[in-house]
Amino acid sequence: MRYLLISLSVFILSCSSYPKRQQFEQTEITKSSHINPYFSDPAEDYVYKADIGVFKKNFSGILIVKKLGQNKHRVVFTTEMGNTIFDFLFLTDDFNVNYIVPDMDKKILIRILEKDFKTLITENPFLKNSFKKNQETISECLLHNSKHYYYSEEQRLYKIIRTANGKEKVAFLFSGIDRKKATNIKISHKKLDLNILLKAI
């Protein structure tokens, strides 16, 4: 009976939503103009020095993001010498690989990169719930069928957590925030050996 109670309480706890487990209170849905403002300015060329660690290999280069219209972004990764490694085009419900070097032309890798960059550039994902704790807010959103939690403090987005089955899967951390631009961005996968570090140049 005691075991049943414990397992029941574990079950109930794991069923409670991700923010509630962190003592966040659910609030009325409040929509801000941009849930994620960091790649939303079409006048800006977003250029980052990028370090990517994947499956024990490290490589670096320059990541370039440009908003080309409403819900249209180009994401290009080049070597420091300027040779293109990959060139992606994101549209609302579409994604095109304009180019990728043959060495990296692997479906699984492209799918992971597509999801990560889609999270980075999406300004207004579908908002489901809002939560609050002190000065912090969490927006629970649905993006490519995964729950994403957007953490903001004093209206500054500093973290996005993608979850699967209530567990953290990928973390996007933003720091050095100046208005609508984050100087440092870190993307880390919990279950995969994949980390991306971006530093604005």
Place this chain on the structure above:
Amino acid sequence: MHNVPSLSEITMTAIRPGFGFLLLFLFTGSLLAQTKMDPSKAKALEAKVKELAITTETITSDFIQYKHLDFLSNDIKSTGKLSYKSPNLVKWEYRTPFEYALIFKDETLYINNEGKKSNMDLGSNKLFEQLNKLITNSIKGDMFNTEEFNISYYENGVESEVHFAPKEQAFSDFIKVFHLIFNEKGEVTTVKMVEPSDDYTQIIFSNRIVNIPLPDAVFTH
């Protein structure tokens, strides 16, 4: 001196398509100020560049690199320093806006990425091996290999511009054509790598110093 055609003249030529086309062609030609080099001059340039390459033991030079992507508002600018020691030691060192150095030595590419050091066996990566060879040769200007490239020659005042289009498919998928600009002395002043998308990287050299002793320590990882 060129006579600038008046509006009515342009209208007239528009009515006569053959002549209009010719005029447009000439006009465009003069705008680019670049003409095909005749074969004897091309041969002389090649000889001059090769001669210079033979007598060049070391080169140090500053460079400015512009990465041009059609969709960007501004080209991405970086600057650095190049060191070369005959026959095949090359160091590309970016200093702004990030610190990053590449050393091509023997069959290995050594990378220093803001203090984090790594290396890559070039033998296992054909593309980088070719890139290494090209970088070394393009610094000297000595890329006149008709087995590997379709080569075309142009002149623009005292400068010469040579286009090297890789013949091998795997390589031309990566870089469509290299443009090298030579000054009067046959030194490379600009390298432009054009990608199949027509986006390009342009590297402009300045403060070129040749044949000063360069200790091997410069190329130490």
